[in-house]
Every structure is written in structure tokens, then in C-alpha cells.
Amino acid sequence: MQKQITYTGMIWLFAAQFIVILPFLFHLPLWLLPVLLFAAAWRLRVLSGAAMQPGNMTKVALIGLGIAGLLLSGLRFPSLDAMATLLLLGFAFKSLEVTQRRDAIVVIFIGYFLVALHFLYTQALGAALYATLSMVILTGALVGVQQTITEFSTGQQVRFNLRLSVFMLLQCLPLMLVIFVFAPRFAPLWSLPLAPTQAKSGVSDRMAPGDIEKLAKSGDLAFRVTFKGKRPAQHELYWQGLVLNHFDGREWRQFEQDYDTYQLKSVLLNHYRWNPDAIHVQGEAVPYEAIYETSGQPWLFTLAPTLEVTGDVLRGADYRVMAQQALQAPFLLKAVSYPDAQRDAVLPDTLRSLAVTLPPSGDTRSRALAQRLWRETGNPQAYIDAVLARFREQPFAYTLNPPGLGESDTVDTFLFDSQRGFCAHYAGSFVFLIRAAGIPARVVVGYQGGEWNDAGQYLAVHQYDAHAWAEVWQAGRGWVRIDPTNAVAPSRTEQGLEAAVQAEGTFLADSIFSLRKIAWLNGIRQQVDTVQYGWRRWVVGYDRAEQAALLKSLLGTFSIGRTALLVAGLFAVIGLFWLLTLGMTQRQAQEAPEQRLYRRFCEALAKRGIVREPGDAPGVFAAQAAAHLPALANVIQEFTQVYEGVCYAPTADGQAATRRLKTLLAKLR
Known part of the structure; x- marks a missing residue:
């Protein structure tokens, strides 16, 4: 016969449920918390004799209401959010029928699983620390539901349970470390799609007026970079993500047809394959490693062109580097780039056709301007200089709050009417004018610059560093990077976005980054970010390659036999540690x-x-x-x-x- 759970044990159980559910509320419907509180209040009233145990019909009605709420929440099926919400709903409702210790233990074990499930949403250091707290409370609840009425006061019992919980978890720590370090790192066997609102972040595969300036108002981290040698100058840090070739009159896209990730991989492999022979290496190599944050997109941002790269990536003829799958977890990339290398001295016909195409009509004033400037200059370099001179000499302004351009003739509206824009406006209109003269050109999107962290000696690139620039093909030189934003706001590439829009006072005014003006607070912020980077690099970024490198350093030549012997020895040490800490080696006191x-x-x-x-x-x-x-x-x-x-x-x-x-x-x- 199962023993009944006590009132104190139920309090421990509800505390554990609350701690477990709380972090999910940042990602899932907020009504899950009232559901838990309702179930907890009902169960406590039943235990105190103030309410009746819910009957089967009541339970069915509550389940129906919960499922209805799930359906009305607009979550996509199947998806991680929908499955997690359903599990949390059952986790909360289960407390309604907890009467025996066995039921409470089931709830606690589900709680352990939910702690692990939350790492699918975030693997930040803060999430790991909170998960540790959740494990302590869950284990304390596991102890608490086993207890009967004792002579301890409530405070003494809480302290005893927490001490025992921490002691038990510390005993598990050596085994956890051995499993983490030596267990094989397998790829996931299955996956659920993320919700549309969470699936994608950062630079997109298309660019319309207003898109990039939205990113510029975000302080979220995009990636961190550690250089293995000399760090390039700030104005040389152009992190290329992807190339936009097709313009429909308002929006720039990669190709005329939209492709999903799988189709895009096929297009790059079959039609725009990476060709290392098209690169003439010159200049200094820049070796580095980057850790990209979860974005839900496959784009990896590198200093083009990248000749050496390690990781499960795909490269294209436009010198992009992209992951094989959308990034649903932090991704480590090790690369060697040659920013000064010559690319495509001979331009293939497929790339040329992409780089000269314009819509058949529209933006007539811009086309007329291009024809006039071409007649006045007569050669590509002089024409490019004339277009850039127009940006410098006309009353153009660089702003985070540009006016709207409408749905048609957007280039005309920007060049002749508003003359206020962000990098996307200048890059898009510049490439339009260059193509209008018959010169191959394309838009490149990615990030420019980054914030150097003196404490950690790495570069942190944030969403507000998102940038768009142009590449123009010139005979004998290949693709040449030209940033038309420099003609209007040269401080953008030299000192960053904050300096470029300083007069407006619009740079992340309500963000933690405003603390950078206070030296000691900025130092604390960078120290915290350094700890986060270490967590990303050495814990979250510990993959098969890192494991193989570690085993090689420990064992010399890797072999299954040596690895098994090492692991067996560690298990023996852990077993001895348990024998000592649990007192199993102590002789029992002799009975008189x-x-x-x-x-x-x-x-x-x-x-x-x-x-x-x-x-x-x-x-x-x-x-x-x-x-x-x-x-x-x-x-x-x-x-x-x-x-x-x-x-x-x-x-x-x-x-x-x-x-x-x-x-x-x-x-x-």
C-alpha cells in the first residue's frame, strides 16, 4: 500500500513545479503559470479538507480546456513549442491527482526531463545556472515527499533537505564530467521545427528598405571571433554572409526564384559550385575561429574569400560559407581567409548574367542619371567614382529612421527625393546605378566591424553591426568591394554604428549597451560576456572534433582500447570516491x-x-x-x-x- 503524501511534501512539489515552469514562460504561453497555480491551490485545499478531490468528469473538462487553450495559442503542429506546451500542461495538471508518494515521484521525474528540455531553447550560461538551481529544488522535493511528520521545525527541515540535495548532486558531479568528456557525440536522430517567431533571426536572405535598420536597433549577439594572429583593422572587418543578385524593383534577393535551404544547397552544388581555382592568393592570411549564435538560418559570416575551413559547411561560387543545416544551436567554425586575394579575374557567364540584370522598367530617373554619368565619364572606374561623388556631394544623410519609399520606383525616391537612408538604401541604389551602365555588380549583406573585448581578447559582433555593401567586377581585378555608405558616413566603418548616428542619439538608447559610456560598468559587462564566451567555446562548443583533439592530447594515438582503459580507470576512481563519501568503507560499531x-x-x-x-x-x-x-x-x-x-x-x-x-x-x- 502506497504511503500518503504530506502537506509539507506537497509544498515541496509545488515549489519544484514552479521553478521548472518559470523559464519556459519566456518562450511559451503565459497562461501555463495560472494553470499551475490553480492546480496547486486546489490540491492544497483538498489536503486541508476544504475541497473535494476532483472527479473524472472534472479532470476531463480541465484537460479539454487546456487543449483548447493550446489550440487557441496559435502554435504550429508539430513544433517544439507545441510539444513542450503540451508536456507542461500535463506537468501542471498532474498535481491535481497527487495523493501518494508514487504520484509525486512521477511529477518530479518529469521535472528532471523538463529541465533538460529547456536547453533546446537556450544554452546560455544563465540557463545552465538556473537549471542547476532547478535540480537542487527538484532533488529537495524528492527528499521532501519521502518524509513523514518529524520533530524538526519547518526552517530546519528546509535546510536539511537542501543540504542533502546539494550533497547528492555533488556526488553525481564526477560521473557527469566523465560522461560529458568521453561519451560519443552523436548528431540528433530527429528534430522538431521551431515556431515561426523564433525560427529565424539576424540577416535574412532578402533585403528591402527598412530591413537592416531593424537589426541595427537590436543589441543581440550574432557571433564571436577569436583571431589566431594579428587582428585586422576595424575598417577591414567585412563579414560576408550571402550575395543578393536579383532586384524586383523594391526587394533584393539571392535569385529570381526563392529556394528553401535544401533547394539552395542543390543550386550551389550544381550551378554555382565553389571553385578554389578562381582565387589568386595574395596578401596576409587571417586565421580565426568563430562561434555563431542560434539563428534558425544557415548563413555563416566570414572574411571573404575563405580558403580553409573546418566544419560541416557548404561553399558557393559567390564565396559564401553556409552550414548544411539551419543553426538551431551555437556553431563553431575554424577558418583561414585572405581578404586581399583576387577573386574571379575571369568572370563566368553564369555569374555575369546574375550581376547585370535589372527589372525591365521602373526607376526611370535613376536610369537616366546612369546614362548621363556614363556619357560624361566613359570608363568603368571613372563612372564608379562619379556615382560615389554624387553620394558625397549631394545632401544625403545616414540615419536609423529613414522615411518610407513606397512600393514602386524606390531607387528614384531615395536618390532624388528623400536622400535619407541606411546602408541598405546606399548599397541597393549604388548597385542599381552600376548595373544601369552595364557593369557587373551585386549586393553583399553581412556584418561590418564588431566590438573588441579586451578582457577576453575576442571580437563580439552584434545585430546592430549588420551591414550591406557592394561588389563590382572590374577587368583585371575581379570582384572589388565598394562600400557606398562610406561616401556619406565614413565613421560607420572606422568607429561603428554608434559613432555614425551619434548626432541622432538613436543608438540602442534603452539597451544595456548604453552603459558603455560608463567605464566601470562597461568593464563589468565585458567581463560577464567573457565568461559567456568561455561557456560557449569550451562547453556548448565541445563537439566531436574537440573531443577527438582532447583524446589525442591525453592518449597520444587515439584508440578504442586506450580510451576504454582510461574511462574504466576513471569509473574506478569515482567508485572509490563514492565508497568514501557514503561511508561504505567504515566498519560498523560493534554491539555490546x-x-x-x-x-x-x-x-x-x-x-x-x-x-x-x-x-x-x-x-x-x-x-x-x-x-x-x-x-x-x-x-x-x-x-x-x-x-x-x-x-x-x-x-x-x-x-x-x-x-x-x-x-x-x-x-x-
Whole structure:
């Protein structure tokens, strides 16, 4: 028969449920918390006798309401959010029927699973610390639901449970470390799609007026970079993501047809394959490693062109580097780039056709401007200089709050009317004018610059560093990077976005990045970010390649036999540690002879149906036994008297008393 859970045990259980559900509320419907509080309040009222246990019909009705709420929340099926919400709903409702310890243990075990599930949403260091707290509370609840009424006060019991919980988890720590370091790193066997609102972030595969400036208002991290040698100058840090070739009059896209990730991989492999022979290496190599944050997109941002790269990536003829799958977890990339290398000295026809195409109509004023400037200059370089000079000399402004351009003739509206825009406006209109003169050009999107962290010696690139620029193909030089934004706001590439829009005062005014103006607060922020980077690099980024490198450094030549021997030795050490910490190697205290004989005396009487209660004194128990066994009353009374004498009034001849107890015990038997 299962033991009933106590009121205190139920409080522990609800505390554990609350701690587990709380972080999910940043990603899932907020109504899950009221559901938990409702279930907890009902169960506590049942335990106090103020309410009735919910019947089957009530449970069915509550489940129906929960599923209805799930359907009305607009979550896509199947998706991670929908499955997690359904599990959390059952986790909350389960407390309605918790009456026995077995039910409470089931809820706690589900809680352990949910702690692990939250890492599918975020693997930040803060999430790991919170998960540790959740494990402590869950384990404390596991102890609490096993307890009956004790003589401890509530405060003493809470401290005892928490101490025991922490002690138990610390004992598991060595085993956890061994499993983390040596367990094979397998790719996931299956995956669920993320919700549309969470699936994609950062630079997109299309660019319309207003898109990139939205990113510029976000302080979220995009990726971090550690350079293995000399760090390039700030104005040289152009992190290319992807190339946009097709313009429909308002929006720039990669190709005329939209492709999903799988189709795009096929297009790059079959039509725009990476060709290392098209690169003439010159200039210094820039080796580095980058850790990209979860974005839900496959784009990886590198210093083009990248000649050497490690990781599960795909490269294209436009010098992009992209992951094989959308990034649903932090991604580590090691690369060597040659930013000064010459690319495509001979331009393939497929790339040329992409780089000269314009819509058949629209933006007539811009086309007329291009024709006039071409007549005045007569050669590509002079024409490019004339277009850039127009940006410098006309009253163009660089702003995070540009006016709208409408749905048609957007280039005309920007160049002749508003003349206020962000990098996307300048890059898009520049490429339009270059193509209008018949010169191959394309838009490149990615990030420019980054914030150098002196504490951690790495570059942190944030969403507000998102940028768009142009590449123009020139005979004998190949693709040449030209950033038309520099003609209007040169401080953008030299000092960053904050300096470029300083006059507006619009740079992340309400963000934590505004603290950079206070030196000591900025130092604390960078120190915290350094710790986060270490967590990303050495814990979250610990993959098969890192594991293989570690094993090679430990074992010299990697082999399964050596690895198995090392792991077996570590398990032996952990086993010895457990033996010592649990006290399993300590010898039990020897039982005194008179205590051993009295225990056997009680066992002999128990066989005759006379059981001693824990609180019965020897004299009281002897009187009860003598009343039930009058034929043995003298033996029972004498045994008790001798035993009490040995315990409370010992004499010099203790051995004689022990022999007498043995004789009396034999008579009793």
C-alpha cells in the first residue's frame, strides 16, 4: 500500500513545479503559470479538507480546456513549442491527482526531463545556472515527499533537505564530467521545427528598405571571433554572409526564384559550385575561429574569400560559407581567409548574367542619371567614382529612421527625393546605378566591424553591426568591394554604428549597451560576456572534433582500447570516491554483549506474540511479557533485572552477568 503524501511534501512539489515552469514562460504561453497555480491551490485545499478531490468528469473538462487553450495559442503542429506546451500542461495538471508518494515521484521525474528540455531553447550560461538551481529544488522535493511528520521545525527541515540535495548532486558531479568528456557525440536522430517567431533571426536572405535598420536597433549577439594572429583593422572587418543578385524593383534577393535551404544547397552544388581555382592568393592570411549564435538560418559570416575551413559547411561560387543545416544551436567554425586575394579575374557567364540584370522598367530617373554619368565619364572606374561623388556631394544623410519609399520606383525616391537612408538604401541604389551602365555588380549583406573585448581578447559582433555593401567586377581585378555608405558616413566603418548616428542619439538608447559610456560598468559587462564566451567555446562548443583533439592530447594515438582503459580507470576512481563519501568503507560499531542479548530476548518474545514498542522501558516491557507468559514470569523478570544492572549499575564482574543473561535467554527459548 502506497504511503500518503504530506502537506509539507506537497509544498515541496509545488515549489519544484514552479521553478521548472518559470523559464519556459519566456518562450511559451503565459497562461501555463495560472494553470499551475490553480492546480496547486486546489490540491492544497483538498489536503486541508476544504475541497473535494476532483472527479473524472472534472479532470476531463480541465484537460479539454487546456487543449483548447493550446489550440487557441496559435502554435504550429508539430513544433517544439507545441510539444513542450503540451508536456507542461500535463506537468501542471498532474498535481491535481497527487495523493501518494508514487504520484509525486512521477511529477518530479518529469521535472528532471523538463529541465533538460529547456536547453533546446537556450544554452546560455544563465540557463545552465538556473537549471542547476532547478535540480537542487527538484532533488529537495524528492527528499521532501519521502518524509513523514518529524520533530524538526519547518526552517530546519528546509535546510536539511537542501543540504542533502546539494550533497547528492555533488556526488553525481564526477560521473557527469566523465560522461560529458568521453561519451560519443552523436548528431540528433530527429528534430522538431521551431515556431515561426523564433525560427529565424539576424540577416535574412532578402533585403528591402527598412530591413537592416531593424537589426541595427537590436543589441543581440550574432557571433564571436577569436583571431589566431594579428587582428585586422576595424575598417577591414567585412563579414560576408550571402550575395543578393536579383532586384524586383523594391526587394533584393539571392535569385529570381526563392529556394528553401535544401533547394539552395542543390543550386550551389550544381550551378554555382565553389571553385578554389578562381582565387589568386595574395596578401596576409587571417586565421580565426568563430562561434555563431542560434539563428534558425544557415548563413555563416566570414572574411571573404575563405580558403580553409573546418566544419560541416557548404561553399558557393559567390564565396559564401553556409552550414548544411539551419543553426538551431551555437556553431563553431575554424577558418583561414585572405581578404586581399583576387577573386574571379575571369568572370563566368553564369555569374555575369546574375550581376547585370535589372527589372525591365521602373526607376526611370535613376536610369537616366546612369546614362548621363556614363556619357560624361566613359570608363568603368571613372563612372564608379562619379556615382560615389554624387553620394558625397549631394545632401544625403545616414540615419536609423529613414522615411518610407513606397512600393514602386524606390531607387528614384531615395536618390532624388528623400536622400535619407541606411546602408541598405546606399548599397541597393549604388548597385542599381552600376548595373544601369552595364557593369557587373551585386549586393553583399553581412556584418561590418564588431566590438573588441579586451578582457577576453575576442571580437563580439552584434545585430546592430549588420551591414550591406557592394561588389563590382572590374577587368583585371575581379570582384572589388565598394562600400557606398562610406561616401556619406565614413565613421560607420572606422568607429561603428554608434559613432555614425551619434548626432541622432538613436543608438540602442534603452539597451544595456548604453552603459558603455560608463567605464566601470562597461568593464563589468565585458567581463560577464567573457565568461559567456568561455561557456560557449569550451562547453556548448565541445563537439566531436574537440573531443577527438582532447583524446589525442591525453592518449597520444587515439584508440578504442586506450580510451576504454582510461574511462574504466576513471569509473574506478569515482567508485572509490563514492565508497568514501557514503561511508561504505567504515566498519560498523560493534554491539555490546548485553545489548545483543537483550535484542535476542525481545526477538524471542516477539515470536510468542509479545512485541516491544520503541518507547517501552525494559521494566514496563517485562511486566507486559510476564502478564502474558506467567509460566516464564520469573525468567523474564530476572533477565530484565540483570540487564538493567549491567546497563545502569555495572559491577566489576561483568562477565558473570553476561553468562547469567545467556542462561536465562536459553530458558526463555
